[in-house]
Amino acid sequence: MASHINNVASSDIPQVTKVEFYEQIRWGDMLFCSGREPVSRAIQCVTHSPFSHVLFAWLPAHAGQWLTLEATMQRGVHVGKLSDYLDGYDGDLVLARRSAVTDAEKFAELNAGLSVLEDAYDWQQEFSFVGHKLIRTLPVVKPKGEYYCSGLMWLMSLASNWPLQMPGPELPAPEDNWTDPSVGPVCAIVKLAQSSEAACNQIRCA
16 A cells, blocks of 8 residues: 655655666556646645656557556546656656556456546646645535546546545545555656655745
8 A cells, every 4th residue: 555655755665767667567557747847736735745647557469668548638538658758757757556456457447548538638627626625615526527637547446346535525636546545656766856845835935
């Protein structure tokens, strides 16, 4: 089980090179991202977590590269390349695994994610959960078939016997995915040395 951490670099998660990362990744693993973009830092600050994005990694049969299934603000639910994160992402990356989930369940999860492919990224829903965590009286936008990253992971997990936790009325944040009892850390690629608390301080000073 993954425990809350304040900083990827100072955690006890084994730090690896890109080559070692590819040696350790397994089909159906999750990748947690800690980025520098203002929106990423805002999510990290509000959720008291270093993580602002999460995605599902998979390797199609006979494919030459690892792919991702994720939801981003720019592209909605889509298939991407894992190498885009390992080569170009400006932040820390943590590989995590749900060891109890069988291969058959991982395929079912993937199919659940592909069933909402190209659905819009529900930025209103995401920002409503951020606002709700800041001011509890603000309303939460209910799920309506459009998902942000950790909400997509939750939807996909319903196809297995190990659904990810859904805390309260809002869909889970990346931190909720991370601290789910079924999720365990594997390794990390560290590019930043900044804690989520330091990121919050920068936001307050901006």
